[in-house]
Each structure stands twice: as structure tokens, then as C-alpha cells.
Amino acid sequence: MRTVLVLASGLVLRRESLGESMQRRAFLASVGIAGGVIAAGCAPRSNPLYPNQSGELFEGSGPYPSGVGSGDPTADSVLLWTRAHPERDSGQGILLTTEIATSPQFGVGQIVAQLPALATANRDHCVTVEVTGLQPATTYWYRFSYDGTTSTTGRTRTAPVGGVDRLRLAAFSCQRYTHGFYTAHSDLAGLAEDPGTDLDLVLCLGDYVYETGYADAVYVPGREDPIQQARTQDQFRSKYRMYRSDPNLQAVHAAYPMVNVFDNHDGLAAPGDDQATGAIAAFFEHLPVRSRLPGRIDRSLRWGDLAEIFMTDQRSFRDPTLDEEGPLGTSTSERPEILDPNRTMLGAEQRNWLLNGLSDSNAQWKVIGSQLMFWPWRSFGKLPGQPRGSGIYLNLTQWDGYAAERLALLDHLEQNNVRNTLLFSGDSHVFSAAQIAPDVDNPRSVPRIAEFGTGSVTSNNADENNYPTDDATRPYLRSVNPNHLRFFESERHGYATAEITPSETSVEFRSPKTIRQPTSVTQILSRMRVAADTQRVELLAP
Template identity: 35%
Template sequence: MTSRYTSPESSGSLSPRRRTVVKAAAATAVLGVPLAAALPARAAADTPAFLHGVASGDPLPDGILLWTRVTPTSDAVPGSGVGPDTRVDWVVATDKALTRVVAKGSVTATAASDHTVKADVRGLTPATDYWFGFSAGGTASPVARTRTAPAADASVAGLRFGVVTCANWEAGYFSAYRHLAARSDLDAWLHLGDYIYEYKSGEYAARGTVVRPHAPANEIITLADYRIRHGKYKTDPDLQALHLKAPVIAIWDDHEFADNAWSGGAVNHTEGAEGTWTARKAAAKQAYFEWMPVRPAIEGTTYRRLRFGKLADLSLLDLRSFRSQQVSGTSGSVDDPNRTITGRAQLDWLKAGLKASDTTWRLVGNSVMIAPFVVGSLTADLFKPLAKLLGLPQDGISVNTDQWDGYTDDRRELLAHLRDNTIRNTVFLTGDIHMSWANDVPIDAGTYPLSASAGTEFVITSITSDNLDDIVKVPQGVVSAVAAPLIEAANRHVHWVDTDRHGYGVLDITADRAQMDYYVLSDRTSPNATSSWERSYRTRSGTQQVERTYDPV
């Protein structure tokens, strides 16, 4: 049962501006200060523990979503379905010691929600750093930093977001998270999908080698499976460190479900032998919303919109829940107007939001690449591994039908909408493809650059998932040196592509430009991998084109 309640500050009632309203699954309770309140102690074996870290997400001008998972007893592990109902207290303060408390309350962790809890805290001050923590049964969680978004009408000088995608546990370590956590300048970080992977152990690793085994060992299909896999990911120290440092803004892609998922199935799902797709999709969604600090949005999906003052808004897409099945080989047509990647309602929502936006920048969190990409011009030897990486049939098809190239009618409608309504400064932020790209998004790729660009796109490479050199199994950089010039020559709107390296991005936005700094890791298989800046690209306000810059922020 959901209730709203207001928590008084320990030193007296909050002012109306700082009063906090919370949606939670339990009645309110007052959390004493310090955080580890003097609650009745249990036997050592039954002492609650916070083994999966704490996190925050979806920042609003007046609020933030807090998350944790409590292990109330030793047998109440993720996916077990056992363990007692447990009161979890939370507190938000303006200092790391949690002494200047501005909001507090309690929620109840139950086996029905895999002992995960959320508190949707409201009434906070815009553009402000806060610290928060949880406690249960005398045990305190780690203390984390979070940050609210600027007020909707605020003039904002700049924003900085970490950008990541495609973190495959068995393929390496999550050093990208560690390096982002070491920064002190992030307003938030954006995860563009494939936060987890669904494969059985050994099926998809680092050049075929398991760097570290995940759990469960089987392909995840049931609700318990998805919960266990999410729980395993949340034990990663680098991932926990980043969640401690800044709020996350996340969307899902296919591997939160199964490879190349669409509304009615997936390439990596066998109907009957692996149950029904309806049941598997429901299990995946339930576990995702239990384990992620994400507010369920329209129709229980991840498409929603956040605003950061007058500088930028961010439209977050769900490109799996509503899409038509991908065209494969010679079956069907990518130009069929009855096929969709967004679904009608989401596309109308996106178009309306982009048109109504009064911010300087319109960012789109986009899980698969929207810029056209033709690969048929590559040499035969390079085409086959590239096709394998993209999940294409290796029989001559020239486009990746899992991305917007496979749903050209939706793309034409969206780009025509940007052109016809003179909507400027639209920047697509994209994951999925395990490569780094800097693209213009042309309305007509065949005549570009003589024709117009409707926007720009920054694509981030994978944290650990195999990319092109891993499939060919040659030293890093060798394939990219050959493939990148061919890709860029065949796709004149592509300013840069790196097919081989793993890493992350940092997006820096001012009124004048949106810039992506691309960082690469020294070795995804090493827990001590170093990070180095590779390149930077920017789009200047009003240009709808990207350009290289040699000045990382």
C-alpha cells in the first residue's frame, strides 16, 4: 500500500519550501540521529546488512529517488524469496556526517520486493548536493552523495554527466565506474542500457574467456534468476562506488531482457523451452524496477523526461517494449511503415516534447544508434566480424536492423519533425554498439552533406562487452585502423568511429556547445585498469553538426 507522509526535522518542523513528501510502502517512522539508531539488536547471524550498496537516481529540482537492498538474515539472499519484513530507516542531510538532517522516514523491505526499498524524497532545494544513508536493526549503510536538478526556470552555466553502456560482468572489471567515481564534478551519470547481461556463464565473455563468473550460472529466465543477476552486479565495488558518488539516470536496452529483444520476443529466447516471452519480460521488468533507482514511467517503461533548468532537457527512450520484430535476411522490409521501433504513443510523446521544449539543448537518451550506417562497403574479411558484432546475418545485408536503420519510417518521421519545426540543438546519446562514434544525423544520408543534418549523435563504447578487435582477436587498435576509414568514407555523416576500445564518456554542456570527451581503459580484464582521454567532439549551438576539439573538459 502506498502512502504519502511528511517527516519533521529533528530540530523542529521544516519550512514549507523544505518540507519533504515521500511515497513509500510503509507508514512513517522517525529516524534518530546519528544514522545507526538505537534499535533492538538481533543475534549476530540475523543482523541486517547492506551488502549491495546504496544508490540514488532520477534527480528532480525538488527531489531524488533513494534505493538500497537490505539482507535481513543470512539466508535472505537475492532471489531467495525468504526473509522477514524489515523496517529500513533513511535520512537525507546537507552534510556527509548526516547531522544537518532535512528529511527522514522509513520503508519496509519484504521478500515480495526482494528486500529492495525506495524512497521518493521531495521538498528538497534545487541544484544542491545532499548526503543520505539507510539503517536497519542497528546496522548503518554507507553514506552516499546525491544532487538535485536545477529549478526549471534557472539559468544554468553548465552541466556534466558521465555516460556509460554495455557492462558485461564476465568480460572484465568495471573500471569505467571507478574512474567516473573518482571525479568530483558530475551532476549525474547516464546509463544507456545493458546494465546487466542475461547469458549463461561462458556464453559471452572476453574473447571467449570468462574473466570472473557471474551468478546464476544459467541463462536468466525467471524472476529469481533476474534478481540474482542484478544482485551479483550490485556487489561490484566500482559500481557501488559510482552509485555512492552521484545519481544515475538509466534506461534499459535488450540485455536487461534478452539479446535483440522486441515487443513479442527476442533472438535469445526460445518460446516454450524457456517459458513464455510475456512471463520472462514481466520478470525482467519487475526485477529491474526493484533493483534500479528508476521511477517507473509511462506504462511501466523507462521512457520519461527530466529537465535541468533552461539549459537542457533529457528525453529518455524505451526502444524494446513497443518495437516490431527485427527484419532478418530477406524477410520483411526496413522501410515498412507498419513497423516501429518506438510505438506510436512514444513517438508522439517524443515529438511533442522536442517541439515544446524551451531549453537550449534537447538531449535524447537513445539505446541504439539513430544515424544511418551502411556496412556493405567494407571488405569481405572485415564485414563478417562486423556483422557478427552487430548481430547481422552474414549474407550480405547492409544495415543493422536492430537499430533505427531497421525502422526507417519512424526515423524519417522524427527527423522530418525536427526539420519542419526548426527544432535545433537535438543531441542523441547512444549506447549498444560497443564502439565510439561522433555523428551528424542527416535527413537524407544519400545526399549528405549537401542536404541538412537534423541533429547530432554521440555513441559511447562498451565498458567490457566485446567489440570488433575482440571478435577478430587481434591487438587493440589494429582493426579500427583499417575499418574506421572505410566506415567514414561510406558514411559521410560519420566524423569518427573507434571500433576497438572500451571505456566511457563525459558529456559537458554549456549554452554554446555540447561536448563529449571519450575515455578509454588500458585493460578491461584488469581490476586496476587505468583510464586515458582519447578524443573529444562537440556540437556548437545552432549548427546541428559535430566537430573535433582538442580541449577536453
């Protein structure tokens, strides 16, 4: 079969006639770039005048300055969280009472548990309380009290057992505080007010906090960060205190149980990072997270017979990230290590846990939470005669830099006939949908994973740095990746929601019109569905 390359400019070229250097020149022409020099108007903006930063640690106000939250529910237990203000601590800690009830009124006969919790300075006055002995598939309300004060009431939900008609969840990532207001979280919290849109669970795929303050030539008045670079545990604690002071983020935590993993900006990009110890300690203090193994974030949660959710860690055990060759990507000819089967991003133990978990699970839908984009993000595809997985890849930090491990996962799903595998990814600041087969260059290869990548809540997008916009890049990427890429949007912020049923999964990409103001209306960027047993993404009218 003769392969052609259709550029955004409308130029059609035979793929076999293009060497890799010629392919790069074609890509430059297609998006308005020539001779390796970014065209006028596409250079990053100069930095605005950022406010002075004091370097002082942030502290919130009120007896519960970070609100309340819950996380990692099982069929009979849930983790509840809050933080007491340290000014109330005389040196012995602060003794809190945790209440959980079947009604927000906490009336007689409605309180099912009252548990003590001691907030101390060695955990930044955070408490995580595991409440056990709960009923499956049940909504509970909870609150904390001490010294005559009572917290905001939070709502949580236990997982079901057995047959389940529906799971509704949301996924978000990348919420740099200084880049804008959390209008996406305002919308997300508001979904709880309508039974028709209410959710069971929220997945945070990482970059909950950012180790750096101002970046990317962006300053939004009212979103100041006193610390430019967090390196110590106390500085990362300050970041969490600042982020969790936001009322919209507090509202999301109070409305839904959340399942969190960290990513690079949370303080660990790769093994050996200098600030990792303090950053990860602050993560476990300020978010309620269960561990499959001590200190680990990779774990699974069941939602009855309908779904099992596998949260993964693509930072802690990875082999070193390969050097990239330039802004247009890195080819597997230049970096054959991309296809080295001995390279890993998951590490051997986690990889075996994930592979075995996916093939052994008796849940109908398998849901992978991935910090990083999984689908092949290529500027050019495989040339004739090259091995499977070849191409020119745009980001070697993500799964593209560990393509052999990606192929091993897809091959495992195919060999074991594992169906109904979904993947939600973050980090890229891009809304995307893809159906990934073991051989994305072969249209007959059956997709094994349907992926939905969520855009950032606030963190800067490419167009906000004056890089080529979707009008240029989207047609080109679709032409280069015709078999797997189904949707691509890099200019909007927001999050994803999904409704999983026995017959299908339906997904929405939701985006506020602005993050530069404290309030915003929300638009639906795309609606999609995956019919059961297909792993194929169908685009619907928004």
C-alpha cells in the first residue's frame, strides 16, 4: 500500500519518498516554521513583571484553613482528612473529633462513628482518619470539631459490591496556582448539585501543586505565590496550604472522594531528585492516600463488578529520560533506545502488578490512571521497513520515551484478550482521545486501550506561549496518526468526566471559558463514547 503524508497546508507527499530530514522540513512548512527558525509571532513572550516574593511560608486562616476531604473509598471504609490551624496548638497537639453520619443533619441515630484524631506539628497539623465498618454503596457526611469549632461538612461515598449499574468519575491534573483561577473546579463541584450529573469519584492525575511559583510569562492578579522554588518539606507544605486555601478546590474535596497520585511538579520527576523526600512526605500529609506498599502510590480500587481502577506511578522507578533531539521530535533512528525492551518507566515490580492485575481482574471495565500521555504523540510515523513502534516522537518524558514497555502492555492485553480497558492521562496540558492498538500503523490491528487525556486546570497551554495553534497542528497530527488519534485540543483548560455502564462508557471534556477571572461559564468541548468490548472512541455531537 502506498502511504501518503497530508500536511496542514494541503501538500500531499509519498511517505516512502521522505527521509527523516525531509519529513522535518515538511512539518516545519505545515505549521508555518521554516529553516528551523520559529516564525514571527511564535517566540515565547518576554516575562511580565512578577510581584515580589517574600519567601515566607504560606498559612491559611480559620480553624480549618484547608477545608476537609476524603479519599480512596472501599466497600466498607474511607479515608477522611482535615488540617487544624497551628495557632491553636499549645505544644501538645490538637485533639479533634471526627464524626461520620448517614445524614448531613448528624441527628440522633444518624451518626455511625465518632473517632479521635491528634493533629501535631510533625505532620503539619494534618490528620487522616480511616473509618471502617461502613456499608457498601452508601453516601455519608462527615465533619471535624475541636475547641468549640466545627468544620465544613464533607460528603463521601463507599464503593459498591457485586452488580453495579453505573460509575461516574472525573479526572483532572495540572493546576498551577499562579496561572489562573480554579473555574474548572467550581464547575466540577457544581455537578454534585444535580443527581443527573453527580459523581462518585474524582481522579487527580498529578501536578496538584507546583514546586515553582511564577512561570511561562504568566501573572494573574490575585494568584500570588510567596515561594518561587520549593526544595524543603516545609516549603512543599506551604504550597499545599496555599493551593488548598482555594475555595473552589475545597468545594471539590468536600463534595467527592478523591484518588490522588503525584507527578513531576509535585516534587518527584525521577529517582534521586534532591527535593523528593520532603515533597513526597508533604504529599502524604496533605492528601488522604492509601498505599499498596509502604510509601507507594500505585494501587487499585474496585467499584463492584463494573470497574477496577489502577493508579500508576511513572516517576519513582523510571530509567533515565532520554535526551531529545529538537522541538520537532526525536526519531527511533536517532534514539534506538526508545525501542529497547529493557527500558522501563514502571519498574519491574509495578509492571508485573499492573499486567497481572489487568488480565486477572474480573471487573468488566479496567481503568488506568496514568500521570503521562500514553498514546504515540508522533510528528512522523513509521517508515517502510522500520520495526513496529518506530517514528519521530515529540515528548520522550512520557510513554513515547519508553515505547517498548508500552508495546509490552498492549501485547499483554491482546494475548490475554483483555477488553474494556480505559486510560485517563494528565501532564500534557492537552485534551485528547485515542484508541491504541499494538500496531498503530496497521489499521487492522485491534485497539486495546481507549485513552482520554485531560487538559490542564490552569497550567499554561502552548498557544498561551504563542506557539502554533490547533488550526495548524491538529490537521497535521491527525494525518500522521490516522489510526489512533480521535480528538486533539491544546488551547483550552478544564477536566474530563466519564459515565461507565455495562454497555458503554461516555466521556465529556468540560472547559471554562476563562481562568483569568474568578467565575466563568463552562463549555462542552467534546462528547465521546466507547461501546463495550470495542476499545474504539466514537465522537458525538458536543
